[in-house]
Amino acid sequence: DAGVIQSPRHEVTEMGQEVTLRCKPISGHDYLFWYRQTMMRGLELLIYFNNNVPIDDSGMPEDRFSAKMPNASFSTLKIQPSEPRDSAVYFCASTQGTGYTFGSGTRLTVV
Amino acid sequence: SQQGEEDPQALSIQEGENATMNCSYKTSINNLQWYRQNSGRGLVHLILIRSNEREKHSGRLRVTLDTSKKSSSLLITASRAADTASYFCATDKNTGNQFYFGTGTSLTVIP
Numbered sequence: 001d002a003g004v005i006q007s008p009r010h011e012v013t014e015m016g017q018e019v020t021l022r023c024k025p026i027s028g029h030d031y032l033f034w035y036r037q038t039m040m041r042g043l044e045l046l047i048y049f050n051n052n053v054p055i056d057d058s059g060m061p062e063d064r065f066s067a068k069m070p071n072a073s074f075s076t077l078k079i080q081p082s083e084p085r086d087s088a089v090y091f092c093a094s095t096q097g098t099g100y101t102f103g104s105g106t107r108l109t110v111v
Numbered sequence: 112s113q114q115g116e117e118d119p120q121a122l123s124i125q126e127g128e129n130a131t132m133n134c135s136y137k138t139s140i141n142n143l144q145w146y147r148q149n150s151g152r153g154l155v156h157l158i159l160i161r162s163n164e165r166e167k168h169s170g171r172l173r174v175t176l177d178t179s180k181k182s183s184s185l186l187i188t189a190s191r192a193a194d195t196a197s198y199f200c201a202t203d204k205n206t207g208n209q210f211y212f213g214t215g216t217s218l219t220v221i222p
Binding site for chain 2: 004031033035042043045048050055056091093095097098099100101102103104105
């Protein structure tokens with residue numbers, strides 16, 4: 001198994017632009033999580049899905065953030081419009097009940 | 112917040128020595144996990160300990176859990192330079208599958 005795959009690895013965008021981050025979880029894992037990591041705030045849980053259904057999105061910082069999981073093998077996290085304070089590393093993780101498997105992350109820089 | 116706090120924030124030891132990291136959390140849990148993060152990479156699951164367990168071993172890792180004190184420790188024995196990384200504890204909510212991560216301990220093992 002190739003593990004959790006995230007794309008792109010790096011994204012640099014201008015303030016106000018739309019950004020879409022992508023994640024392919026491990027096949028058979030029925031939970032998918034989006035986390036954001038910054039030096040100031042550490043790892044923050046943004047949203048998680050169970051069987052493609054959003055269960056808890058209370059960590060999504062603002063309406064500018066949205067996440068979808070149209071099928072068991074794909075999820076997106078969209079920021080529209082992006083702001084400099086959104087700069088962070090965004091991780092996707094999946095699990096089927098015990099330990100999480102994390103992707104390598106997307107480093108987002110908003111200038 | 113369910114977030115755990117690791118102590119110390121940073122630890123530097125010589126190769127061959129043991130490293131101990133501590134995690135404290137605020138409310139009751141079902142499970143506690145420890146993860147490692149190498150610089151610029153995603154988190155890697157190390158070990159999960161359930162609330163009814165007091166100690167667990169995996170190779171050179173030993174994890175203890177004291178639910179009365181709401182604390183856990185991770186011991187790495189006979190450390191190696193390759194153990195240099197940040198280590199995080201993660202705790203769950205009693206009713207959910209989401210885990211909340213602490214602030215991490217940065218471990219440096221000097222060859």
